[in-house]
Amino acid sequence: MTFVFALFLLTLLVITALAIVRSDNLFVAVMLTSIFSLLMAANFFILDAADVALTEAAVGAGVTTVIFLSALAMTAEREKFAHVGRAAALLVVIVLGALMTYAIFDAPRLGDPNAPVHQHVAPWYLEKTPEYIDIPNIVTAVLSSFRGYDTLGEVFVVFAACIGVLFILGPRPAGHAAQRPARSSGLKHHLIPQVVGRLLVPFIVLFGLYVQFHGEYGPGGGFQAGAIIATGVILFALLEGENAALRAVPQRALMALVIGGASLYGAVGIVCIALGGNFLDYSVLSSDPVFGQQLGILIIEAGVGMAVCGALLTIFHAFASRGQG
Amino acid sequence: MELLGYFNYFVFVVLLMIGLYAVISKVNLVKKLIGLSIFQSAVFLMYITMDKVEGGTAPIILAGMPEQIYSNPLPQVLILTAIVVGVSTLSLGLAIVVRINESYGTIEEDEILDAD
Amino acid sequence: MDLTPHLPALQVVVPMLAAPLIVLLKPRGLAWAGATAVAMLSFCIAIAMTIDVLQGKVFTYQMGGWAAPYGIELSVDAFSAVLLLVVSGAGALGMLAAHASVDQQIELERQPLFYSAWLLAMAGLIGIVVSADAFNIFVFMEISSLASYVLIAGGPDRRALPSVFKYLIMGTIGATFYLIGVGLVYMMTGTLNLADMEVRIQEVTELNPLLVAAGFITIGLALKAAVFPLHVWLPNAYTHAPHMVTMFLAACGTKVAIYVLIRFDFLVFQSALPGHSTQFASFLMPLAILGIVVASAVAVFEGHLKRLLGTSSVAQIGYIVLGASFLSAAGLSASVTHIFNHALAKGGLFLAVACLACHYRDLRLSQLAGAAKTMPWTAAALVICGLSLIGVPGTAGFISKWLLINAAMAQDNYSVLLVAVILLSSLMAVAYVWRIVETLYFGSTDNVAADGATDIIREAPLPLLLVTWLVALANIGFGFFPQLPISLSSGAASVLLGQLP
Structure with missing residues (x-):
């Protein structure tokens, strides 16, 4: 089937x-x-x-x-x-x-258990994750601890795109919002999307938060959560007009989210060095190395979620406000 | 299963070709970016095809089932990263396209070249 | 607390983590000062590591405390040290000099974003150099590429936009090709760590996927490195970028891609694939020769100063590739020395261009006639770096040309032809540098629409001029005392050929 x-x-x-x-x-x-x-x-x-x-x-x-x-x-x-x-x-x-x-x-053919990719490195992750990190979702463990440095790099790719779009499209000019109420009113006059959408937005954000904090147990984590919450806010912007969305979550807050998220991730790495470990070695964060790993993963996943959500929304607003100007 | 394996890789090759063809031959800048994203998606498919193990399930450990086989988590981690890299590149590209349209009044490559 | 073992990580992390904070520094002077301080710190870390590397130390660092191949490993050897010096040096000196030039070209409120992107580009390039993990290299390649696109798009001319779009498309195709190649190698070996690949690749029996992987990685990185004929994005991008960005990218941008190309091919593929070294040489040597000859010839007839220098970069990349394609220790060390020396010469030239641009908006050669009268110091620095680019004895450029010619003579086949190509292209370099000198010193000022009298000396702002002269003097200094780049590059050659140093 x-x-x-x-x-x-x-x-x-x-x-x-x-x-x-x-x-x-x-x-x-x-x-x-x-x-x-x-x-x-x-x-x-x-x-x-x-x-x-x-x-x-x-x-x-x-x-x-x-x-x-x-x-x-x-x-x-x-x-x-x-x-x-x-x-x-x-x-x-x-x-x-x-x-x-x-x-x-x-x-190697699809699903061949003897393929080299299934013989080397990967079995070690499957075997050692319960011992070193003790969370069920191996993808989250590899993403945020074993290859946490890649993920840090990825957050900075998103950050580079965010400042790049701001740099190229320009920050939203002050006092610009009040000028064009007609075009930024969203779908206010359409009843069905209005009602259904309003019902959906809180659930999307709630689901995003669930994905964020449940990432260690089921599929999910910072990236997915950041993207889902951003989608929720974008839907709100489409329904109520971009200005309403910006009033709810202002541009400054979004930028703070991006910078805060990226810095939070980096700060965890620096703290690990200060506590005598290598960069991003979360085991030193607590006297119990396994708990240290879990704590580290929780914090950096929060950083990833903040940075991704903030960056995607900043990019969206940069495009949307350019369109009105 | 063997046939499906080849079919997965075959689809990867075909998508790779379609994407690259669009990037090279299309004159419209937005269309070029769409082609680029198909091209990248094809590569994601190649990595994810690698991770499947026969009889396996997603690599989330189920308590009390020690015999369960899990698929390979590593390609998934790599592609999670690559997807986000892809959307970052795309949004930067679109920002440039918007500015090109503002200064040249067109997003067709040949007309832009004629304008300068 | 001893930070020495953490230096490889700090080298990347310091500029990277500083980048978001720079955005917060609103007054323009502060953003510039902060970014400069961070870039300088990064340069100091590179120098500190180079001192240890010169004593035979090889740094390795396990990110997150996880041993390779399970975690990501960083490593710094002699080859990486050369690139680290070039990247962080170009980033730091460029930043030190940038203030006036950036003020002229970038609006005030966008400057913090510009400086932040500069630090990200630096961090990305450094991250590629220190990484010992194939996929991690891809991630940092994307950081550096995205940041470079942003920097180039800052150019004041609208033509910067189509140029950067072309660069974005070709750069992304290059990075994706690299990703396909890495995927195929991973498929056959199950690992991403370069050193581990080198070991496990010996056991692979089906070689076809590896051969195709080598092809994809070579082409992808050649796109990024602007190896002829995949260089079409480079002249326009360099011409329309802000002047300081051109200087930074010309000094180190493409060289990092060549570094990965050489490293990957020599360490991973040549040890596993029988006859691959010959394929590598017979594929890249003709491209290198064509690139050297064609790009030099085009540069001779080019009328725009920045485009002329950019086109000459394509030829210089040809020299670096040519040295590597000799497959010998002499060729490789000539190649690595040239990476260092060309960064000095081209960096100096573009710094001088930034000085000229302070008073000459239009950088076509016809508009620059007699500029030496108004800007004597700038013109003199430009001449010194130009001599180094040609390879006149007494300058840094001479050392690498000399090593390259020696390596070419030692080749079994075509050695006469190779030497002839190098000499011919040097003659063409004399021609195009002479055109610049002739315009600056002897050009008639009649048809120049100068704003005001031309006889008054109006030099570039002092910090910019001082950095330009520092680099120009370094070109002479490393011409007389070339021990540093030569000992590093012979160390690099023995790492690549797998001999003990």
Whole structure:
């Protein structure tokens, strides 16, 4: 049954991708991209990657689509029909495909328990996590402790994007908000989205918080939570108008969230050095190393959640306010 | 299962080709970015395909089931990171596109080149 | 508390964690001062580590206290030390000099974001250099790339935007290719740690995925490093970026990608794949030679000062790749020395360009005629760095050219051809540097729309000029006393070829 379903999903993925490339209406292409992400998320779920599926659904299908749409609202709806160097592109792509096929032929088959990836490093994580960290979700353990430095880097990638978008699109000019009440009123005059959406927003935020604090036991963690809460606030902004959203969570608070989150993560690392461990070695945070690890993971996951949520919302507001100006 | 494995990798290769084709041949800047995100998603699929173990489940340890097989957590961690990197690059790219549209009045690459 | 063992981590973490705090510093002077202090601190850490590395020490650091390959490992050896000096030096000196130039090009309220992005770019590049983990390199590559896109997009000209968009697309394709390559190696070995890969890759029996992985990693990093013919993003991006950003990226941006390329290929692939070293050489050597010849020739006819120097960078990257493709200790150490010396020469040249830009808005050569009369000190510094770029004896550039020619003579095949290419391109470098000198010193000032009289000496602001001269003098200093880069680079060569130092 799973087999048939997976086959169906993968086929749909290819069809959607083709439709995206062929469509000359950019809005259609963006909506199809959102569907593409959802299909991808479902496919990840079938392949046992629950955390990744959750992230892909929240980030890929949710936040990315909104950012694309608000950018499109400022640029163009239709694509001019033109291609450059179609033949060259086809040649490059065919060479790429042939090379990849050549490589993949010798790859271990799907699900082979004897594949090198399942023999080395990964079994150690599965075996040692209960002993060293003692939380059920191994993905969270690897993400925030064993490879915590990667995650720190990732938070700073998000931070770089956030200050980059602010730098390029400019901070929201003061006194700008009052000028255009008509266009920023959101969907106030549409009853059904208004009622349903208002009901949904608190639950989305609540679910985000659940994902944040339940990340050690089930799928979830800072990234997913940050993205989900950001989606909730964006929905609120779409319903009530961007200004209402900014009144509820002002730009300064968002920036504080980003900087605070990133610094919180870094500060944990520095404290670990001060207490005599290596950078990000949470074991030294408490007299019981296992509890120290859990404490460290809890704090840095909070930092990740704050930074991601703040950064995504800052990026959204930067686009949205540019559109009104 | 073996066939499905090849099919997963086959879809990865096809998506990789579709994405790169869009990036190279499309003139519209937004379309280029959409192509880029398909291209990146394909790579995510390749990593996640690696993590599956036959009879396995998501790597969240179930109490009282010591015999349970779990899938590989490492590729999942890597792709979680890569997804966030992808959305960061995309939003920066879109910010640049918005500014290009403001200063050139178009988001088609050939018209931008003609303008300078 | 002894911080020495923590230096590799601090080297990355200090500029990275300072970046968000810089955003909070509202008055412009403070943001600049804070960023400069942090960049200087980072430079000091690099110097401290280099001193230990020179005594034969190799730093390794286990992030989070988890042993490799389970955790992420950092390592600093002689090869990394060269790059650390270049990146943190360019970042710190650039920041020290940047104030006036940035004031001129970036609006006040955006400056804290600019300085923050500068520190992030530094931290990202340093993070790549010290990392010993293939995936961690990708993460830091993205930090440095995103920050560089932001910095370049700060250019005042609208043409900066399409240039940076092109860079973003090509850079992301390059990084994704690298990710595909790392994925394939991981698929076959089960590890991400470079040293562990080196060991486990010996046991792999099916070599096709590894061969394809080597291809993807080489092409992806060559895109990032602007190796000919994948350099098309570079001239425009360098031309339209803010002047200080051009200086920073020209000094170290592309070289870090070459560092990863050389490291990955020599340490991981060449030990496992039979005949791969020959493939590596026969793929990259023609590209290097073509790049050197074509880019030098284009530079001779280029009319815009920044684009001319940017195009010349493509040729200089060719020299670095050429040295590596000799596969010999002499070639590699010539290559690594050139990374160091070219950073000095090109960094100095672009600093001088930033000085010129204080009074000349239009940097086309035709508009710069007679600039030596108004800015004699700047012009003199530019000449010194230009001589170093050509490789005139007595300058740093001469040392690496000399080592490269020696390494080329020691090659079994085509040694005459290789030497001829190096000499020919040096002649072309003489031609394009001479064009600049001729314009600055002997150009007729008749058709220049100068704002006011041209005879009055109006030099660039003192801090900028002093840093420019510091770098120009360093070009001479390392020309007479080249022991530091040479001993580091011969150490690097023996690390790469797996010999004991």
